[in-house]
Amino acid sequence: MRAINWLGLIGGVASIALVVLSPYIPWWRLTVGEDLFVVNTSPFNFNFNFLGSSFTIPVILALNLSSILMLLISGMIMIVYSLNPSKTYSKRLLYFAYKKPMYSVILFLTGIIILTLTLNLMFNFNIPIHGDSQVSISNVAQATTIILPVKTSFYWPLWFAILTAIMCIAARIYHKNIK
Secondary structure, rough: OOOOHHHHHHHHHHHHHHHHHOOOOOOOEEEEOOOOOOEEEEEEEEEEEOOOEEEEOOOHOOOOOOHHHHHHHHHHHHHHHHHOOOOOOHHHHHHHHHHHHHHHHHHHHHHHHHHHHHHHHOOOOOOOOOOOEEEEEOOOOOOOEEEEEEEEOOOHHHHHHHHHHEEEEEEHHHHHOOO
């Protein structure tokens, strides 16, 4: 009977599914005011709306496209490995592919933490990583203060990405048991 690394197969398919779903459903959303300013982000898609107008930053778009290609190729390689885990080349395929979903999750969460800390420290905007808050913008010259509600939230593709990373790491651990 042919050996198959089922954990790797699930992780590979989940990686490809993550690439397909993430451009449409953000991993994290920041909303300021009543949709005055909205940021939807994942490693594969970043867009923001200001007063209903959508903006795209070309450098971030290029990074998103490279992330899509990286995880897509990683998922396909993980599937190829999983169907032939006892071949001589399989270990190299596994070592290339199993870390990519984990890197995506870690780098994404690190970016969100750095963004919120930077906004808190530089501009004194109390933006939570997950939850509700208020931001006060003061104009000393006109003696006015504007208070805007801020809401941030994680969405289910982030949890799916974490599960995908766990499956790929489990495939690496399980590889020792395949003969």
